[in-house]
Amino acid sequence: MKFKDGYWRMRPGVRASYAAAAHDVTADRAGGSLRILAPTRPITHRGATIDGPVLRVDVSSPMPDVISVRTVHLAGSVPDSPAFELRGEPAAAGISVDAGHASLTSGSLTARLRRDAPWELVFSAGGRELTRGDGRSLAVMEDAGGRHFLAEQLRLSAGELVYGLGERFGPLVRNGQTVDIWNDDGGTASELAYKNIPFYLTNRGYGVFVNHPGRVSFEVGSETVSRVQFSVEGHELEYLVIHGPTPADILRRYTALTGRPALPPAWSFGLWLSTSFTTDYDEATVTSFAAGMAERDIPLSVLHFDCFWMRRYRWCDFEWDPETFPDPEGMLRRLKERGLRVCVWINPYIGQASALFDEGRRLGHLLRRPDGTVWQDDHWQAGRALVDFTSPAAREWYAGKLRALRDMGVDAFKTDFGERVPTDVAYADGSDPERMHNYYALLYNRTVHDVLAERGPAVLFARSATVGGQRLPVHWGGDCESTFEAMAESLRGGLSLGLAGFGFWSHDIGGFEGRPDPAVFKRWVAFGLLSSHSRLHGSSSYRVPWLFDEESVTVLRAFTRLKARLMPYLYGAAVRATTDGLPVMRAMQLEFPGDRACDHLDAQYMLGPDLLVAPVLSAGGEVSYYVPAGEWTRLLDGGTVTGPGWHAERHGFDSLPLLVRPGAVLPVGAREDRPDYDYADGVTLQAYRLADGDHRTVTVPTVDGGAGAVFEVSRAGGRVRARRVEGAAGPWNLLAGGVRAAAGPDTDEIEIILEGAT
Structure with missing residues (x-):
């Protein structure tokens, strides 16, 4: 303030x-x-x-x-709870x-x-x-x-730029902005955000983390233009200065302190299809969607049931609507026979009509006012109450309801809401209500994640977060409109969140509010399938591609299959996110801190360390993007683009700027029908513009995050040599300079002689 x-x-x-x-x-x-x-x-x-x-x-x-x-x-006068868990x-x-x-x-x-x-x-x-x-x-x-x-x-030097502060939908550079760290349900088109993180980093080689779980007000060159001011109400203020010197170094240290993401299961990187929100759906509907995707050769990994899988007014009672879904166990079994995973929507609120309201009130699991009465209002669900997650007994009670669904066959939960948390309350553990407002999201999501993690790798689809929430992936961007402008603001929000150590991020392909124009849908599909996680979801209209036009089917098929082929590379980036804190989707400034042209870029990004993606934000296909130094290769057609410099192009709906960094070796999988497979079996190591003397080590992960195979790729003069140094025998390939060489299951070294030694 x-x-x-x-x-x-x-x-x-x-x-x-x-x-x-x-x-x-x-x-x-x-x-x-x-x-x-x-x-x-x-x-x-x-x-x-x-x-x-x-x-x-x-x-x-x-x-x-x-x-x-x-x-x-x-x-x-300093409250002692809640407090962020720091791991240094x-x-x-x-x-x-x-x-x-x-x-x-x-x-x-x-x-x-x-x-x-x-x-x-x-x-x-x-x-x-x-x-x-x-x-x-x-x-x-x-x-x-x-x-x-x-x-x-704290002083800002001339030319110093500030980034971060969590999910923010405006310009990526924070200078001149006022930011309040206070979670709210505000959509993606305002200064409000679902995921507020009191951490920023600058292009001068350091970051600042304000260790306060409640409201922190930042004036980033907006009260005194040569200063970042941060303030908290109360009598304690702690901040930590984190040296880099690079942005990647700062993120590594920040996430070592506050936690790094768990590794989501490999199947979660495939295509998710939602019932959407207020649409009519039953088992016949979702079965027709699954069948329609299969008939059109579009690989589908997850079916998501949004709110109305439960009866109206009774959210959340965790009971399938018996009129719409009379045989939920059988339905889940039949969906799994199709090779699908299932996700269902939940939130931390208990409507008064839910049977769990009386149960939770009787057991003391609902959040209370200071006078001892249950806190309630009529927002979202009539007479809603909140689960008091500061109580271990309440957490176990809530978790027990989720275990019943998990045991029925539910694989993931969409943990919606958790932002509009009141402060006129008394928590079971005595926590300060103002400090709990943001922290509530962490307790909520951790409770759900822990239930899923009891059976192995877990994945959420979460909306709210605070510091530490990055440990509980995945998060999505929230309620956006179905426009190109909303597509751009969603991207800005995701890149900003990545600069707070959140390794995995998604968004509603096609937008949430309204029915997207077919052009918006198709452009958003390309962006969505080149994100860490990919979900088709809307509010009042379905998002199956054939309801837009036939070309939408073709575009969705192509990019879903492309993502599956890229999984050896993408899952490798996912594994590294869990070990070094760097997000899968990265702001250009994070990868190219010495290139001042990258400082303000927020309409393009790096997908892992070696792929540059520039989503097309126009119906006609016009796109302008910046390429850092070097000769980059177009992944989709093999052409080249030289940087540093800006490029203006026009792309059809089946294309977008997708460039491979010079000197990269991209492991590309042999399958395109699913995201979870043996990545090393038949993998192709695609080497791009290796310089003489270059040496690269490429680790191809297994679907559980282990090292399935390790290869060394090097260039000496006109020869590119690849050697398998670890991993079980199996076929693999090398591609360099447009020449492909295949290795048999027992061959551990292959070589390509480049024509013209280029």
Whole structure:
């Protein structure tokens, strides 16, 4: 929030007390920390120590190259729950204290504090300043209503750009924006977001994570244009500065601290088809959809049943509507005989008409008001109540209902909602309601994910999230319109979420609200099948392709089969997301931080490290996109595009800019009828523009995330050689320079001589 009126004056009724100096500094060298007392006025004599706020500032390091700064005003007013689970281990920090300065060094990152006035805390790495808080930066604020806030401002250098803060649907660069970290059900076309993450990173080699689960207000060059300001209501503010130096390094360290994604099952990367929301559907409907896809040779992996699999007014009671689905166990068995997985929609709310309302109230599992009555309103479901997930008994009660569905044959849950969480409540474990507003989503999704994970790799289709939610994939972008503009805003939201460590992301192909024009549908299909997860879903209309036009069938078939062939590459990127925190879909700036032309790009992305995708956002096929340096290869037709530079093209509905990075070796599978198969069996290693002396190691995963086969591919002069160094015997192939060489099951090395040595 903004506290100032311009640069010099405060807003009416706002009183600011700024840290003036580091008056006392205590070094704990064994523990690797500094404790500072920072009065908010100059201490020129003993009498000046009477009255007025004094801030306690603790500086420490939870892991190498990460420094925490925790400021406390009134310690007795700091809630202790909920709190984010951080996984770092205290680093061996170096402490230095002299008459003029105190410093703490962790890895290559140093925080250096001036001991006299004015207040100054500088963060640097390798002798280069990254950012600083100085002068009127760290403060206690009191507004006209008597509310207390802690605020910090960190300097932005000239040309410094800020990214992140979770799922945001506006421009990818956050400079000039006001962002409140407060989950809300606001669609994809406003400043509201379902997944708010108090973490940002900049192009200057560092990131900042504000370790506060409730509302955090960011002014990103929007109150003071040369500062990022963040503030929280209350008496504690902790932020962690994370050194890179690259954006990928920052994400690796941030996700090491807050958690990395679990690996979704390989089948979840195939095509999902939903019943849609308010459409009419029964077993005959979904069976006709499944049969129609099979008849048209469109591989289908998952059938999703949206809200009305349950009876109206009774969401959620987790009971199939007996009129519409009289034999759910038989239906699920029949769908599985078709090779399909099943997902059903749920949410954390219990409508008053549900039998679970009385049960949950009697057992004390529903969220209550401070006076002890059950919290209810009429939003979404008449008389809805919320499950109190802070109660272990309530979590187990809810999980038990899901286990019954899982045991019936349900493979995944779409965990919808979890954003409009009230604050006029009393949680079972005493958690602070304001801090629980965002955190509720984590407890909800973790409860559901844990149920599925009891049987092996698990996948959700979740909408709400906070810090740590990345551990529980997959998330989708929420309710968007069926337009090209909504397609673009959805992409921006997904790329922004990826910059918060969320490795897997999806969206409603064709858009949710309204019925898309066939052109929108077909363009969105290409984008959707070149995303980590791919789901056809709508609100009041079906999304089967033959209801749009016959070309939609052709386009969906082609891109679904393409994704299946790319699974050895995509699942390899998925495995790496679980080990290093880098998302499958990546903002260009994440892969090319030294290319300033990539700084603002938000209409194209990298799919894994080696594929550039530029979705076509026009009916006529016009698309303009940027190519970084090198000679890139068009995956779909083998042509080349040279960078650095912009390219303007026109594409049919069966095409889009899909480029392979020069020097890449892409493992491409031998099957296109399903996403889960033996990726190493018959794999083709497609080498693109290897330079003389290049050497690449390619790991082809198994469907459970293991290393199915490891190959080494190198070029020496006009020869490209590939060698299998690990993995069971099986046929495989090498493709380089337009020449293909096949290896038999027992052949571990093959070579291609390039014509003209190009």
